[in-house]
Amino acid sequence: MQFTYPLFIFFMHPKLKFEIDYKKDVRTFFNFASDWEYENGRILEWAIFAKYPLFKKFKKNKKLEVQKSFVKKFVSGKYKKNIKIFRKNLKIYDNNWKKIEKNFYKLTEEIFGKTPWPKGKYIVYLTIWGMFPRFLEDKTFQIPAKYKRKKYVSVVIAHEMLHFIFYDYFLAKYPKYKGKKNYFFVWHVSEIFNSVVQDSPEWIKLFKINCMPYPEHNKIVRILRKKYYRVEKWDVDLLIKDIIILVNQNSSKLGGIAQAARLKK
Ligand SMILES: [Zn+2]
Secondary structure, three states: OOOOOOOOHHHOOOEEEOOOOHHHHHHHHHHHHOOOOOHHHHHHHHHOOOOOHHHHHHHHOOOOOOOHHHHHHHHHHHHHHHHHHHHHHHHHHHHHHOOOOOOOHHHHHHHHOOOOOOOOOOEEEOOOOOOOOOEEOOEEEEOOOOOOOOHHHHHHHHHHHHHHHHHHHHHHHOOOHHHHHHHHHHHHHHHHHHHHHHHHHHHHHHHHOOOOOOOHHHHHHHHHHHOOEEEEEHHHHHHHHHHHHHHOOOOOOOOHHHHHHHHHO
């Protein structure tokens, strides 16, 4: 007798692909450059100038005016020069992730239950820039091309993956927060959510390293950690409700929300 098991009994997890593509990093540069307004150019400072001060000379009226051909040449040059070490690092990151991905999916399932992972490319690219962006629209993200603490890169990967499933879950549950005017509100909620989750004992046990919260979220994260640090079982909806309340209470101090509110008028 023959048994055939229907496919749907296997719960599918995305399989990450690790790739190198300097052109992605050129586009990322211009993404950062278009975000210059946020927090008085904090993104430009962290993502570009801190690592490559030479780009400061392109600052004009708080904007970055630089030719695409210049950036392309700069980025492709970096990739050419470092290609061996980049390939080696990519392999290390890939292997490290493979060692923990099963447990990571188990941990996310404890939070989101059987919520399916959103569809997307799930490609991980390297970046030479100082911040590691994620692209919700196609489920791709970037990790540092060079990094001393290689194991921290797994924390970064888990962080971005958590964003993907969180945004999907959150916007399905709270459709009123869809749309550009809520961009910063949801961004704050998602970052705080990640900090609370990634610093819980079970997650630290797996990753061995904390995830660094954005400085403006420290206060809220501290309050929530006290409440959620020892929870036996995650109540994702309760945690989200708590975060929404705290973000609303602190919205005047959190970047972007006040700006967006002004835009609405
Ligand atoms: Zn994040």
